Amino acid sequence: MIPVIDMEDSIAIRGNARRSRRGQTITNFHHYRVEIFFEVVDLIIQEMNNRFSEVSTELLSCIACLDPKSSFSQFNVQKLLRLADLYPEDFSSNDYLYLESQLRNYIYNVQRDPQFPEVGDLGSLAQQMVKTGKNTVFPLVYRLIQLALVLPVVTASVERVFSAMNIVKTDLRNKMGDEWMNDCLVVYIEKDIFATIENEQILQRFQWMKTRRMQLPPLRYSSATTTNTSSVNQ
Numbered sequence: 001m002i003p004v005i006d007m008e009d010s011i012a013i014r015g016n017a018r019r020s021r022r023g024q025t026i027t028n029f030h031h032y033r034v035e036i037f038f039e040v041v042d043l044i045i046q047e048m049n050n051r052f053s054e055v056s057t058e059l060l061s062c063i064a065c066l067d068p069k070s071s072f073s074q075f076n077v078q079k080l081l082r083l084a085d086l087y088p089e090d091f092s093s094n095d096y097l098y099l100e101s102q103l104r105n106y107i108y109n110v111q112r113d114p115q116f117p118e119v120g121d122l123g124s125l126a127q128q129m130v131k132t133g134k135n136t137v138f139p140l141v142y143r144l145i146q147l148a149l150v151l152p153v154v155t156a157s158v159e160r161v162f163s164a165m166n167i168v169k170t171d172l173r174n175k176m177g178d179e180w181m182n183d184c185l186v187v188y189i190e191k192d193i194f195a196t197i198e199n200e201q202i203l204q205r206f207q208w209m210k211t212r213r214m215q216l217p218p219l220r221y222s223s224a225t226t227t228n229t230s231s232v233n234q
Helices: 017-021 028-051 054-064 077-085 093-110 122-132 139-168 178-189 199-208 222-233
Strands: 010-012 025-027
Touching (some): 077 139
């Protein structure tokens, strides 16, 4: 049988010897609510603030307004206008003139279209807009949806590059030039592409870069490799 704590019972204050000696007490409810639950929430909020900058948090809040769930209940024109402000390279001054009216016409249209209530995510929303031709009727809104869809991919790609940089540029290589480091990063990050290239081709390519006193060891498939390398050099 699991014992059930009476939340109104009093307990001695923990972690403070002076106050404990004075006989001060608190209830179980106060202990679990204030000293445990609130403490955990504060730690989570602090970690989120450290993880996401103010701009990133605002960006996520704006993107959430495009969520089609519950008949576009989170749709907010002002926040979506702010989202366009965060992408000045993708929206011209003329686009801003028409964006607000296009957003209002868009939400009025899709909330009354029977083909959209079943849409549950941004990816499905983009597909449905293309299917119904609304991507051409509301091109600026569709552009916002496209930007929202590529953001997670871009963020993951940037994090992957920085992770690779920490691996490639170790303490032993901390003096390498930017060009050399970029070359190393390309090979490391695009490993799937470079895995398709035979080592023999790389050796032959290196040998042909300039005249060398010492020749590299014979290749295993000399005739086929030489032919492939010659075509690459051409």
